[in-house]
Amino acid sequence: MNTQPDHRHLGARMDLFHFQEEAPGSVFWHPRGLTLLRLLENHVRQRIRPEGYQEVRTPQILSDAIWKRSGHWDNFRENLFVIPDEAMAIKPVSCPGHIELVKRMAPSHRALPLRIAEFGLCHRNEPSGALHGLFRLYQFTQDDGHIFCAEQHVEEEVARFARGLFAFYRSFGFERIRVGLSLRPPSRAGSDLVWDRAEQALEAAAQLAGLDYQLQPGEGAFYGPKLEFTLEDARGRAWTCGTIQLDFVLPERFELSYINAEGVPQRMVMLHRALVGSLERFLGFLLEHFDGSLPPWLAPEQIVIAPVAESHRNHALALMDRFESAGLRSKLDNRRESLSRKVFDAQSLGIPWFVAFGEREAQGGTWTIRERDGGRMEMEPEAAIAWMSEVSALPR
Numbered sequence: 469m470n471t472q473p474d475h476r477h478l479g480a481r482m483d484l485f486h487f488q489e490e491a492p493g494s495v496f497w498h499p500r501g502l503t504l505l506r507l508l509e510n511h512v513r514q515r516i517r518p519e520g521y522q523e524v525r526t527p528q529i530l531s532d533a534i535w536k537r538s539g540h541w542d543n544f545r546e547n548l549f550v551i552p553d554e555a556m557a558i559k560p561v562s563c564p565g566h567i568e569l570v571k572r573m574a575p576s577h578r579a580l581p582l583r584i585a586e587f588g589l590c591h592r593n594e595p596s597g598a599l600h601g602l603f604r605l606y607q608f609t610q611d612d613g614h615i616f617c618a619e620q621h622v623e624e625e626v627a628r629f630a631r632g633l634f635a636f637y638r639s640f641g642f643e644r645i646r647v648g649l650s651l652r653p654p655s656r657a658g659s660d661l662v663w664d665r666a667e668q669a670l671e672a673a674a675q676l677a678g679l680d681y682q683l684q685p686g687e688g689a690f691y692g693p694k695l696e697f698t699l700e701d702a703r704g705r706a707w708t709c710g711t712i713q714l715d716f717v718l719p720e721r722f723e724l725s726y727i728n729a730e731g732v733p734q735r736m737v738m739l740h741r742a743l744v745g746s747l748e749r750f751l752g753f754l755l756e757h758f759d760g761s762l763p764p765w766l767a768p769e770q771i772v773i774a775p776v777a778e779s780h781r782n783h784a785l786a787l788m789d790r791f792e793s794a795g796l797r798s799k800l801d802n803r804r805e806s807l808s809r810k811v812f813d814a815q816s817l818g819i820p821w822f823v824a825f826g827e828r829e830a831q832g833g834t835w836t837i838r839e840r841d842g843g844r845m846e847m848e849p850e851a852a853i854a855w856m857s858e859v860s861a862l863p864r
């Protein structure tokens with residue numbers, strides 16, 4: 469029987485997360501699962517920091533004045549979690565928070581482009597029938613970011629984003645990336661004149677970046693056209709993850725300006741961008757794509773060490789310290805279970821390597837490394853640690 473991997477089953481088998489009726493559309497992250505989520509988050513962070521992004525955190529609950537101004541109150545109301553009688557809503561996006569923050573900074577033209585990022589915890593009230601594991605949730609984390617700039621920066625910023633995005637996807641082994649240029653949707657904010665300008669600017673940017681894109685009429689976001697980047701998984705399914713959207717509308721609505729070289733306030737332009745979109749959805753996608761065998765750098769633990777007898781326990785503990793200093797995450801399996809049981813459990817958790825630590829190993833002899841796919845290798849301890857640490861290094 470050919471069963472397709474389902475991330476909800478993998479999540480249970482690998483002890484990553486679970487769901488409960490009492491909290492629909494929200495995840496109970498287990499320790500291993502949260503480690504995984506943090507590994508992904510840090511990978512994104514390490515990618516965007518050299519690009520000049522500054523990380524922020526903005527409020528979770530904001531008054532209706534903000535959401536009316538952003539258009540969410542009128543156009544996205546059924547998806548908002550509104551706090552009754554208080555005229556507040558839990559944020560479905562981080563954009564208005566970032567706008568308020570940049571307004572407070574009152575940047576001069578010299579500070580532009582200003583790149584702001586947030587791993588924003590967002591809530592969207594989806595129809596309950598649409599909820600689907602990690603793929604569609606009420607509560608999720610967006611790798612949200614905004615570039616606040618002048619119109620003349622747009623092309624270079626889009627090109628720079630696309631370069632970073634392609635490199636980021638390559639680090640997971642994704643080489644084939646489809647690009648779509650989504651144009652004005654039927655229901656939208658802003659005049660046709662503004663949309664003409666935005667669509668032309670984004671298309672020029674896509675050309676400058678050398679992107680091979682397809683036009684997607686009617687698919688744009690409420691406030692502007694966007695470029696969408698779609699990956700293909702091991703089963704040939706298409707996943708739109710990265711996006712960059714050009715927005716003239718929100719800066720206008722929120723009266724967001726910078727001070728130009730002549731000391732005159734000038735309307736800003738805003739780009740909304742994300743590498744993965746929802747971190748949870750991206751993890752669900754990775755789990756299914758790799759069928760639970762995540763690349764070692766993304767595995768919550770890379771190695772299980774199982775002492776053969778009680779007398780080997782201290783050796784094993786000392787070894788864990790060495791793994792730690794080599795940048796490896798290890799786990800001790802000290803249960804009173806058979807070796808075959810321990811190997812089976814480590815494989816079920818998707819841990820790349822397993823070493824039983826007995827008399828030969830305690831004497832400094834070679835290790836038998838069992839791999840999660842059933843393979844075995846004999847290696848000298850030093851060489852084994854060096855090799856595992858190299859394979860587990862965060863991709864550049």
Ligand SMILES: [Zn+2]
Pocket residue numbers: 561562563612613614740741
């Ligand atoms: Zn945004």
